[in-house]
Amino acid sequence: MLFEPRLDLAVPIAVQVFRRDGEAALEYATNLSPGGVCLHARLRLAVGEGVTVAFALPGEDGTVRARGRVTWREDDDPEAEARFLETGVRFEVVDETDRERITRFVREAERE
Numbered sequence: 191m192l193f194e195p196r197l198d199l200a201v202p203i204a205v206q207v208f209r210r211d212g213e214a215a216l217e218y219a220t221n222l223s224p225g226g227v228c229l230h231a232r233l234r235l236a237v238g239e240g241v242t243v244a245f246a247l248p249g250e251d252g253t254v255r256a257r258g259r260v261t262w263r264e265d266d267d268p269e270a271e272a273r274f275l276e277t278g279v280r281f282e283v284v285d286e287t288d289r290e291r292i293t294r295f296v297r298e299a300e301r302e
Contacts, residue, residue, distance in 0.1 A: 207233060208242040219245065224293045226258060226280040235260045235277050243279060247295045254291065256284035 202218035205227065213233075221228035227243060235241065239260045244253050258279040281289075 202230065203245050203248065205229060205243050205245040207231070207235075208244070209233075209235075210240055220276070222292065223296060224281075224284075224289045226261070226278060229277045229279060230274045231277045232274055233277075234275065235263060235279075237261065237263055240282075241279060247291060250291065250295070254284070254288045256281040256288065258282050258284075 202220055203222065205217050205219050206214060207217050207229065208214045215231070215233040217229045217231040217233060219227045220230045227245075229235075237260050240257065241260065242255065242257050244255045246253055258281045260277060261280045262278040264276045284292075
């Protein structure tokens with residue numbers, strides 16, 4: 191099994207999430223790795239749903255864009271309508287340069 195560096199973010203990163211039907215929302219990443227992102231999301235994404243995400247890494251120019259699939263989501267509590275849900279998105283298509291940027295960002299943040 192390969193080690194995949196992962197970063198629990200002290201300051202969440204804003205992530206634009208685009209559904210296949212064109213609906214978009216601004217959510218926040220609470221965890222980031224080269225293979226995916228954990229979102230603190232208001233948008234109720236379904237497990238298996240395909241999405242595109244776009245975000246800027248702190249201290250870097252340019253936007254990372256990746257296509258991915260929702261692989262897990264915390265249970266929705268009907269009594270807490272305004273609540274955010276932790277939602278995991280596994281990247282399926284991401285430019286190799288962007289994947290390297292994420293890896294570098296995570297490794298540098300782990301050293302701090």
